[in-house]
Amino acid sequence: MHHVVLDEWGRRPGWLQKRDARVKLVALLGYLIALGTAPPLALPAAAGFGALAAAGVVLGKLPAGAVALRAALVLPIGLFLAAGLLLGGAALRAGDLLVRSYLSAVAVLVVMGTTPMAGLLRAMESLGVPRFLVVVLHFLYRYLFVLSEQAQHMRLAVRSRGLDRAGLRRCPSLWKAAGGALAVLFARSLARAEAIHRAMLARGYRGQVLWLRAARMRPGDWLFLAVALTLCAAVRVVLAHAG
């Protein structure tokens, strides 16, 4: 059975976990817009945006180290882009780009880590993301686990026959077998997709995936939204010009 770290974080008893998914998405959007449109970040502005992201980590009772590490996964892409700027002699802009991309990743992780996927998808739909896209994302997320489990079983089967990475290096023709395994995984995915469609039809599916009613917004949700957007705007307007 798979457990995703984000799912485990989402079940923690943090204040942020209790907030409506829609307000968290809007607050995230506000944060990203404020961060993205700020003039080149001076230290006070960077510290301000950093403090907002850190507040999210605290309110969600998320493990700070784990969030920091996971957010660093975006750094290689940022570094790649920053390298271009460095070569062009814009060292400050390169640093600025890295800080912005890292803080954006932290903010996204805070929202994803405090909101179950079901809530996120429903919030996306109610905020105007096309239903088709939401349904595709949902099925992708739902069956990612099933497929990865299947892939792990196949990997175990291969290893049980004495084939490992060293074997692949020694005998390059085994790459062909690995490709065959991928093809099998693809074929099984297709068969599963057909079976899922059959199961949907059996239960009355008529071309539209419908959800139960979303939860009502509570006073705490409105308060969070107002405070979050005000703080993002304040950091953007005041601190960004303080440097």
Added chain:
Amino acid sequence: MAAEPLIRVRNLRYRYEDGTLALDGLSFELYPGETVAVLGPNGSGKTTFVLHLNGLLRGEGEIIVCGLRIEKGNLEEIRRRVGLLFQDPDEQLFMPTVLEDVAFALLCRGMDPAEAERRARAALAQVGLEGAASRPPYHLSAGEKRRAALAAVLASQPEILVLDEPTTYLDPPARRELITLLGALPQAKLIVTHDADFAAAIADRAVFLHRGKIVAEGRVSELVHRYGWTPHTSGRRER
């Protein structure tokens, strides 16, 4: 039996696109309150047969379910009356939470979301999973997944339950739980299984399929004894 059958199948034939004849003139009846086990080797056509019972596959021959002939205009009503539990619960539990999944069929049929939620919670309580409503299906154990899939079927209050290999992936305690749970449900049941002990524990009678035909009918123990499994196993993949 004097009562009208809930399901009447006459001379059903079905050939897959690759030319394989999966059902070859199958006839069958299921009566109210009955539990019938469908036994037979891999490739004998068991799953193909049950997929016809709510119109997912359409072969030649006649199928009448609850007095309705299976045809395009009746499919929605027939699918409400025939609850189909698939072999792999991962294929049946496709929504992000257990509650959403159980409510899926109700919402598809246009039920008010509040009423759908009430009915879905009642179905979850019926299978002892009321505490799992907000959990994603991939966090459930195999036994819980099976019960959640059953709740999703029961929420529509079907008249007939069709279960395809319901004991697959279940450990002995989960299997015993399932026997108790199914035994308490009033619906007529048609159960495809390879599990002879399970079939003997739950079914009033059994039919034995071989090469797309019912070749014998009787008590589970008699059929298992008469046919066994090995001599008839064709080795073909079940479809």
